[in-house]
Amino acid sequence: MTATPRPVGHHHGDLRNALEEAALELVAERGANGFSLSEASRRAGVTKAAPYRHYADREDLLASLVLRCYRMQEQRFGAAMESASDPADALAAFARAYVQFAADESALFQLTFGGSIRKQDHPDVQEAGDRLLHTLTEKPRALGLEDERSLDLVRNVAASSHGFAVFHLEGVIPDLSSALDAAEVAARHLASDVS
Amino acid sequence: MTATPRPVGHHHGDLRNALEEAALELVAERGANGFSLSEASRRAGVTKAAPYRHYADREDLLASLVLRCYRMQEQRFGAAMESASDPADALAAFARAYVQFAADESALFQLTFGGSIRKQDHPDVQEAGDRLLHTLTEKPRALGLEDERSLDLVRNVAASSHGFAVFHLEGVIPDLSSALDAAEVAARHLASDVS
DNA sequence: GTCTATAGCTGGATAGAC
DNA sequence: GTCTATCCAGCTATAGAC
Secondary structure (H helix, E strand, O other), X not given: OOOOOOOOOOOOOOHHHHHHHHHHHHHHHHOOOOOOHHHHHHHHOOOOOHHHXXXXXXXXXXXXXXHHHHHHHHHXXXXXXXXXXXHHHHHHHHHHHHHHHHHHOHHHHHHHHOOOOOHHHOHXXXXXXXXXXXXXXXXXXXXXXXXXXXXXXXXXXXXXXXXXXXXXXXXXXXXXXXXXXHHHHXXXXXXXXXX | OOOOOOOOOXXXXXXXXXXXXXXXXXXXXXXXXXXXXXXXXXHXXXXXXXXXXXXXXXXXXXXXXXXXXXXXXXXXXXXXXXXXXXXXXXXXXXXXXXXXHHHHOHHHHHHHHOOOOOHHHOHHHHHHHHHHHHHHHHHHHHOOOOHHHHHHHHHHHHHHHHHHHHHHHHOOOOOHHHHHHHHHHHHHHHHOXXX
């Protein structure tokens, strides 16, 4: 969104990236469904045959973006929790980072969770999602939580935060600060749970 | 889903309904994007010109389904909270009903929140969503909460529950009972909030 | 690794008969 | 209120030249 995809003429070193950026533009403009290989190729400055050198088909490009989403989340959420010194703070930071990510990367987020791709058909995507969850449990675990408890909490905080993120994007909670705060409050409550 | 849409030949009394049922079938089979007027018409046993007697265009049919979703939610969530005798119980019941609804009516739910329609373009949809939220605040209000507090709580519980609903549908929390329980726990925590 | 060209299909929407 | 017929646009995907 910030990186201008240069008005290219012929060949760039990185068509994959140009196509994926164009795809995100399309999703941002037209909604989760508004993506087409043809239009993305047009915007990347290549013909619509070119993508097939890099992707098996249309879905494959989308799947690549979903993977990118998981990778970015792993990085951002990990960074957000890094400096926390107890599980509650870690989960609070995670919740805020979750909502913030959805706001910052709304196209990617919508694409990942808008049902645009059938994740069952892409084992690597499915697996990346699982791995993300497990990676994120490491921090709270390192801060003293049991394995299973940490996994449960991370999953529940993620779920709850997801709802606040969606409600923010949908305009039900228009104010980002409110959404961030609400997600954090919910996360801290879940973290204090003793059941 | 339970009502077989009869193998019709010509004219039914209720093409609108037949088309909308077919649309939900399509969403269930192919994902939130898998809907097309052509295919829905085919399944309803009419030509693809017929829908235009009932809908301005493709989006109009989808919008009608989103309205149906809001109407059903209003009814189901209202019923769920009915017998509650204090705000916490009401919100707990609301949370469970929210997740249960998503599970029962997953096609309708995905369609409503999967970005299939641009709600901005349909003022009636936007308004129905707002009204739903306000209607739902009545019960907790009747049980003693202040107006603003009730609205905030209902919105936050809805958001949190939404996340659990989505995570259940996405397979992150595969077990429905777990999702229901987790949503309820989160709701009760939010309800006990004093900030 | 990208281009041109093309095949083949599906979908949205309209006009006019019944 | 549905049908037939038709138009046009857009998309996915492949073949073969450069």
